[in-house]
Amino acid sequence: MIATPTPAARFARRMDSLEVSTVREILKVTEMPDIISFAGGLPAPELFPTQEIAQAFYKVISEDGRLALQYSTTEGYALLRQRIAARMQTKGIRAAANHILITSGSQQGLDLVAKVLLDAGDKVIVERPTYLAAIQTFSVFEAQFITVASDDEGMDVDDVEHKLREHPDVKLIYLVANFQNPSGTTLSLPRRKRLIRLAERYGVRLLEDDPYGELRYRGAALPPLKALDESGLVIYLSTFSKTMAPGMRLGWMVAEPEIYQRLVIAKQATDLHTNTVAQRAADRYLAENPADQHIAKIRAVYGERCRVMLEALARYFPASVRWTKPEGGMFLWVELAPEVRTEEVLTEAIAEKIAFVPGAAFFANEKEHNFMRLNFSNQKPEKIEEGIKRLAQVIARHGAA
Amino acid sequence: MIATPTPAARFARRMDSLEVSTVREILKVTEMPDIISFAGGLPAPELFPTQEIAQAFYKVISEDGRLALQYSTTEGYALLRQRIAARMQTKGIRAAANHILITSGSQQGLDLVAKVLLDAGDKVIVERPTYLAAIQTFSVFEAQFITVASDDEGMDVDDVEHKLREHPDVKLIYLVANFQNPSGTTLSLPRRKRLIRLAERYGVRLLEDDPYGELRYRGAALPPLKALDESGLVIYLSTFSKTMAPGMRLGWMVAEPEIYQRLVIAKQATDLHTNTVAQRAADRYLAENPADQHIAKIRAVYGERCRVMLEALARYFPASVRWTKPEGGMFLWVELAPEVRTEEVLTEAIAEKIAFVPGAAFFANEKEHNFMRLNFSNQKPEKIEEGIKRLAQVIARHGAA
Numbered sequence: 137m138i139a140t141p142t143p144a145a146r147f148a149r150r151m152d153s154l155e156v157s158t159v160r161e162i163l164k165v166t167e168m169p170d171i172i173s174f175a176g177g178l179p180a181p182e183l184f185p186t187q188e189i190a191q192a193f194y195k196v197i198s199e200d201g202r203l204a205l206q207y208s209t210t211e212g213y214a215l216l217r218q219r220i221a222a223r224m225q226t227k228g229i230r231a232a233a234n235h236i237l238i239t240s241g242s243q244q245g246l247d248l249v250a251k252v253l254l255d256a257g258d259k260v261i262v263e264r265p266t267y268l269a270a271i272q273t274f275s276v277f278e279a280q281f282i283t284v285a286s287d288d289e290g291m292d293v294d295d296v297e298h299k300l301r302e303h304p305d306v307k308l309i310y311l312v313a314n315f316q317n318p319s320g321t322t323l324s325l326p327r328r329k330r331l332i333r334l335a336e337r338y339g340v341r342l343l344e345d346d347p348y349g350e351l352r353y354r355g356a357a358l359p360p361l362k363a364l365d366e367s368g369l370v371i372y373l374s375t376f377s378k379t380m381a382p383g384m385r386l387g388w389m390v391a392e393p394e395i396y397q398r399l400v401i402a403k404q405a406t407d408l409h410t411n412t413v414a415q416r417a418a419d420r421y422l423a424e425n426p427a428d429q430h431i432a433k434i435r436a437v438y439g440e441r442c443r444v445m446l447e448a449l450a451r452y453f454p455a456s457v458r459w460t461k462p463e464g465g466m467f468l469w470v471e472l473a474p475e476v477r478t479e480e481v482l483t484e485a486i487a488e489k490i491a492f493v494p495g496a497a498f499f500a501n502e503k504e505h506n507f508m509r510l511n512f513s514n515q516k517p518e519k520i521e522e523g524i525k526r527l528a529q530v531i532a533r534h535g536a537a
Numbered sequence: 538m539i540a541t542p543t544p545a546a547r548f549a550r551r552m553d554s555l556e557v558s559t560v561r562e563i564l565k566v567t568e569m570p571d572i573i574s575f576a577g578g579l580p581a582p583e584l585f586p587t588q589e590i591a592q593a594f595y596k597v598i599s600e601d602g603r604l605a606l607q608y609s610t611t612e613g614y615a616l617l618r619q620r621i622a623a624r625m626q627t628k629g630i631r632a633a634a635n636h637i638l639i640t641s642g643s644q645q646g647l648d649l650v651a652k653v654l655l656d657a658g659d660k661v662i663v664e665r666p667t668y669l670a671a672i673q674t675f676s677v678f679e680a681q682f683i684t685v686a687s688d689d690e691g692m693d694v695d696d697v698e699h700k701l702r703e704h705p706d707v708k709l710i711y712l713v714a715n716f717q718n719p720s721g722t723t724l725s726l727p728r729r730k731r732l733i734r735l736a737e738r739y740g741v742r743l744l745e746d747d748p749y750g751e752l753r754y755r756g757a758a759l760p761p762l763k764a765l766d767e768s769g770l771v772i773y774l775s776t777f778s779k780t781m782a783p784g785m786r787l788g789w790m791v792a793e794p795e796i797y798q799r800l801v802i803a804k805q806a807t808d809l810h811t812n813t814v815a816q817r818a819a820d821r822y823l824a825e826n827p828a829d830q831h832i833a834k835i836r837a838v839y840g841e842r843c844r845v846m847l848e849a850l851a852r853y854f855p856a857s858v859r860w861t862k863p864e865g866g867m868f869l870w871v872e873l874a875p876e877v878r879t880e881e882v883l884t885e886a887i888a889e890k891i892a893f894v895p896g897a898a899f900f901a902n903e904k905e906h907n908f909m910r911l912n913f914s915n916q917k918p919e920k921i922e923e924g925i926k927r928l929a930q931v932i933a934r935h936g937a938a
Binding site: 141142143144145146147148149150151154176177178179181182184186187189190191193194197198201202203204205206207208240241243244247251252253254255256258269272273275276277304305306307338339340341369377381382383384385395398401402404405406407408409410411412413414417 | 542543544545546547548549550551552555577578579580582583585587588590591592594595598599602603604605606607608609641642644645648652653654655656657659670673674676677678705706707708739740741742770778782783784785786796799802803805806807808809810811812813814815818
């Protein structure tokens with residue numbers, strides 16, 4: 137007789153497709169002190185404005201503790217929402233405070249959008265490659281991924297049109313338009329305009345995830361898709377994780393009323409509201425410390441690190457290896473010979489005290505194994521130079537070029 | 538010709554059953570300054586240890602900012618997890634740090650458990666009445682509710698057995714065993730033991746939500762279900778919202794490895810990890826300020842407010858009205874004559890500057906309309922006395938007794 141499994145032995149179907157993120161497991165390895173890690177997606181902690189943030193927390197709690205420590209509204213702290221709306225307006229986004237929903241990091245924005253929009257089996261267009269934690273979140277809601285090609289100008293919009301014609305029921309197009317994670321590429325202005333028109337023609341929502349938009353080191357800023365959006369189809373996500381501090385877990389969304397209202401209901405059922413203390417501290421910090429000044433500092437430091445990594449790649453990597461040339465952000469993307477598996481390269485690299493993220497986790501459907509993601513924001517220039525040199529030796533030895 | 542709705546016009550099916558919480562809308566009314574509100578579920582802000590918490594935030598950021606402001610692990614801050622595990626052991630729960638997952642408030646615990654366990658249509662047993670935000674969260678995951686009766690000793694375990702026999706595929710039993718929200722009742726020890734045995738017999742998981750367990754004003758403490766759990770079927774949730782400060786959004790779960798691992802994956806896809814700053818500040822605060830001392834203070838103040846409300850009810854309310862006599866927590870539950878609709882009573886009460894939550898929102902299936910939830914933690918004794926007196930007049934005038 138075969139025992140019937142009890143209800144307790146059965147997990148939700150969505151758990152079948154989920155596994156512990158590779159990146160997360162790698163981050164554990166890279167906590168070893170003598171490793172040069174290009175693996176994480178961490179901002180440089182030496183740039184955190186710790187004293188200013190410490191002061192901001194102290195002041196909002198000691199002066200307004202009864203409010204700063206109490207439950208508050210799901211939408212978020214009113215003054216912070218106003219401040220963000222004003223910032224969004226400088227980017228050409230026509231947002232008022234009542235379009236801004238404060239989230240527990242922009243990762244939560246992905247969860248809420250998926251909750252509000254996706255039934256099991258609903259189709260989501262993503263790039264090859266795309267942000268791995270977006271793959272995870274959409275998988276939780278049992279999305280069906282439709283992948284589109286991408287190149288040095290970002291998402292291939294011809295391919296988007298082709299896929300929309302084939303699947304007119306696509307529910308959502310997800311992308312990181314600026315300095316994409318993992319590729320570092322940026323969607324060109326003509327493609328932005330065409331993507332908006334396609335979304336309108338097919339009546340499909342666009343989720344614009346913009347954690348890195350403020351981190352541009354070269355070239356001219358491009359308008360966010362949300363700034364080009366006349367029909368309210370774009371939902372925009374951003375975060376203070378890269379321009380203030382990720383440990384505060386503060387992000388925001390910009391959305392039109394019809395969906396905004398539903399996102400609020402979903403957030404209420406998810407975590408009631410975002411940490412009140414951090415919201416008030418962020419607002420206080422920004423009132424006393426102009427954002428642009430700190431962002432300029434981050435741009436200078438990361439821009440230098442990006443340049444050093446690009447130069448080191450040109451100097452040390454075999455000529456047959458290709459990589460992207462980001463104008464901002466925190467990552468670049470390296471393509472090795474088609475037969476190489478970067479999982480194996482990583483094993484050898486770790487023996488040489490170098491870490492990176494193998495690219496496979498960034499593919500929603502068929503995994504491609506000959507890519508690696510390199511982070512340049514979290515290592516000092518001399519370590520970047522040394523690390524790329526050693527990584528080049530591993531690649532040469534591996535015959536991976 | 539009928540236009541086909543575009544994909545953008547279609548929200549996820551789960552949104553059909555969700556509406557903005559009544560309580561949330563009521564909280565907006567009760568922000569009027571001259572109202573005596575028994576509506577919210579707010580801790581008394583005058584008891585927040587604001588200076589101590591302000592100091593703790595200041596210290597962890599100024600001393601350890603590079604870690605306190607950085608991304609961290611999904612499981613939570615190691616020292617805080619250890620501290621919580623030690624506290625759990627004093628309640629008879631055999632937990633080590635690796636059973637503790639830090640959540641963004643215990644509301645997030647509900648979201649994560651639902652994510653990991655529930656497919657659309659899965660059956661969840663809840664009490665009549667039950668915590669309304671749990672109804673919301675399980676509705677997001679399209680659960681089918683099976684409701685069981687409850688009385689002064691909490692969940693009716695005979696009815697649970699009856700329902701399990703009828704529905705052996707029940708996936709989860711959800712309950713607040715101590716000082717339930719909304720009823721204020723506590724599950725008796727014999728029922729706790731029997732509920733555990735039933736869960737074992739039917740192989741069904743129990744979700745024990747314990748936000749108020751530390752807030753006992755009378756009677757002897759009872760062991761949590763998790764302390765009686767030999768087979769690992771109980772998932773335990775608690776929070777610092779009532780014993781420290783809700784605005785920090787810090788809760789935790791205790792779960793066995795098989796499900797713990799999946800909860801971590803689900804949390805990673807939901808918000809990466811809980812606010813690092815608040816976790817470290819909470820740990821620092823607790824290292825410097827013994828929890829029991831502050832909890833004793835809260836117990837004294839809330840216990841007095843509970844007593845004052847019970848006395849005022851006995852003095853002013855018509856003899857035909859029934860209410861619960863909580864031994865702890867923040868709420869009690871009033872039953873009016875069957876034909877009364879407390880939504881209508883509320884309208885009249887608000888005109889008299891009194892607010893409460895009509896009971897209907899706490900019923901997962903058929904709504905009952907002749908109940909009200911009264912909160913006693915957020916009003917000073919003289920306001921409680923005055924408010925109950927005025928509410929009694931409204932009830933008498935309404936003929937609601």
